[in-house]
Amino acid sequence: MRQNNPRAALGRRPSPSWRLRGWALAALALAILAGAFLLAPDAHRISLWLSERREDVGAHLPGALALYFAAYLAFAALSLPGAWTISVAGGALFGPWIGLPLVLASSACGATLAMLASRYLLRAAVAARFPAFVAKVDAGVARDGALWLLAARLTPAIPFFVVNLAVGLTRMPAWKFAATSFLGSAPVALLYVLAGARLAKVQRPSDVVDLPTFAILLGLGLVTLAARPLMGWREGRARLAAWRRPTRFDYNLIVVGAGSAGLVAAAVATASRARVALIERGAMGGDCLNTGCVPSKALIRAARLAAEAPEKFGLRGRIEVDFPAVMARVRATIAQIAPHDSAARYRGLGVEVVAGEARIVDPWTVEVAGRRLSARALLIATGAEPALPPIPGLIQAEPLTSETVWSLTERPARLLVVGGGAIGCELAQAFQRLGSRVTLVEAAPRVLAREDGETSAAIAQALREDGVEVIEGAALASFAPGLARRADGREIAFDRVLVAVGRRPRVAGFGLEALGLLENGRLIVDARLRTRLSTIHAAGDVLGDLQFTHAAGQYGARAAINALLAPLRPFRAELKAFPAVIYTAPEVARVGLSEQEARERGIACEVTRYDLSELDRAIVEGETRGFVKALTAPGRDRILGVTIVGAHAGEMLGEFTLAMRHGLGLKKVMAAIHPYPGWSEAGAAVALNWRREHASPCALRLARRLFAYSRGG
Secondary structure (H helix, E strand, C coil): CCCCCCCCCCCCCCCCCCHHHHHHHHHHHHHHHHHHHHHHHHHHHHHHHHHHHHHHHCCCCHHHHHHHHHHHHHHHHCCCCCHHHHHHHHHHHHHHHHHHHHHHHHHHHHHHHHHHHHHHHHHHHHHHHHHHHHHHHHHHHHHCEEEEHHHHHHCCCCCCCHHHHHHCCCCCCCHHHHHHHHHHHHHHHHHHHHHHHHHHHCCHHHHHHHHHHHHHHHHHHHHHHHHHHHHHHCCCCHEEEECCCCCCCEEEEEECCCCHHHHHHHHHHHHHCCCEEEECCCCCCCCHHHHHHHHHHHHHHHHHHHHHHHHHHCCCCCCCCHHHHHHHHHHHHHHHHHHHHHHHHHHCCEEEEEECCCCEEEEEEEEEEEEEEEEEEEEEEEEEECCCCCCCCCCCCCCEECCCCCHHHCCCCCEEEEEHHHHHHHHHHHHHHHHCEEEECCCCCCCCCCCCHHHHHHHHHHHHHHHHEEEEEECCCEEEEEEEEEEEEEEEEEEEEEEEECCCCCCCCCCCCCCEEEEECCCCCCCCCCCCCCCCEEHHHHCCCCCCCHHHHHHHHHHHHHHHHHCCCCCCCCCCCEEEEEEHHHHHHEEEHHHHHHHHHHHCCEEEEEEECCCCCHHHHHCCCEEEEECCCCCCCCCEEEEEEEEEEHCCHHHHHHHHHCCCCHHHHHHCCCCCCCHHHHHHHHHHHHHHHHHHHHHHHHHHHHHHHHCCC
């Protein structure tokens, strides 16, 4: 498992869920209809009253217009919520032909006064009251100007008065604000005015909920739901206007990077009969095959076998480590799996594989190996690379990383591992078991800092029992030949140093900077894995979060579908119930929340645990270290997260991942039949513990009495 948080963001956070806004709109529509039914008996009386008011307005039209304009102007200028009621009243009193321009003019002028008041009088107060929204508005206006304001005006879910006050803190000219507000308010104002005009013509209760009323409500809903996607499409088109779009394309999709995300994306796209080009400058298969998952697990398997104690099973003998042979087997394992990801295989699938360094020159074109290739959509899947901390003398020490450690042919006698995350703990334990004397240094207070304290303590103890010297809460200040100095002045001698402090996205050298796709060195994508240029998507480790092979594959598939079918039915980049495993001994496997995360987020939960020392299969195999910990909603069996520490933890996690993915609770896990003696019985056992803890005392007392009665007692 790589050192990333499975619940981290994708380099940005999307705006509030439009799906939730759709539900809120549906609830509002139901409330309006319910109110209409309640008021239906008085509908004719209300209509008569409105008719009388319309006659008064017709008799004194100039004065009525001035009075309405002044009232709306004051209402909007004072930033009072609920301006929609006055818009409806305008339609009811003046009709659609006069009401619409009157509502638009008065609302735009009032909004402009509110904006100017915010700019010159209320700047500090507004910024203090709405800091996050003001910052978002300022960034949106600075980037897209009136286009951002138009999108906000077309979205009734955003209160108009908040937009007025927030834009006052920007430098948008007043005339531009007024004109944009006039145009942006038109669709919603038209619906309100039509609703008011319809209300004034009600003659009988059934008119309140007739077809025109439903049409008006439906129109309001469509404006709310369609405004943001339409404006997003318009923004995307505006950003692409800086480049000349090719009249024809060589491919439907060009994928840059043949790691997990790129391979899956290419396979999905070509299976859909799209024409696909896959560009890779190095070995096919990416980090997972060549320098990550495959070689590390091959090394861990050899290390686990070397650490077995035959005598505890009544056997005699000793295993001697031949380190060059171990590393040769690691490389042989890579070679055996490589054909699955080879260029030949993907060419057989119909993908054109191109070897070379890719440079993206515009939203549709990639330069590689002296050629220019064009496609309707591009997908960046360039992966990540090990990060090296800026410690003086480190480069001169020729550090190993998770990419270069596989070139070793001789076992380091003294190995210093810098970083106590997943990679650091896995490799430190493996090299210790293979005969190196390993020192692991972690700057954080504990290893595996993203996990629960109980989990971190269990792994630190396991490392120490294997002989690893674990130093927690210690920063390294400098390196000299064969020597590392800690910040407290202590020294650590080593023959080789392995740095495992994390991985950074591989974004340099591909032309992304010139296209404006990077922000603080990170590639920014939205919830659909699109960059700021709608023709370019990204997936995998290059996003900087969820740096796992299985996450990269999922994202690669979704990005490919979104790129090919945009704007039809996009897939959001949300991986529900995401599992992750650390392959130490014992293993650490988790899905959903950990106890630490639940506490930090203030999420109420109940914790149920089961110790593997009670599991028959664990006793048989001599692997009794560890536990299963399940987090559930208070009083319910809904699973919020599961952490497993123990042998085969990654395999035991599967049924919990399935249960969370499909909304099944611990009762369903308990009801499933688990083979005996098996590791999966631990899942049933923790579910049974939960059931015992939540048995009803009243039901138990009743059962005791019934059984006593049945015995004749």
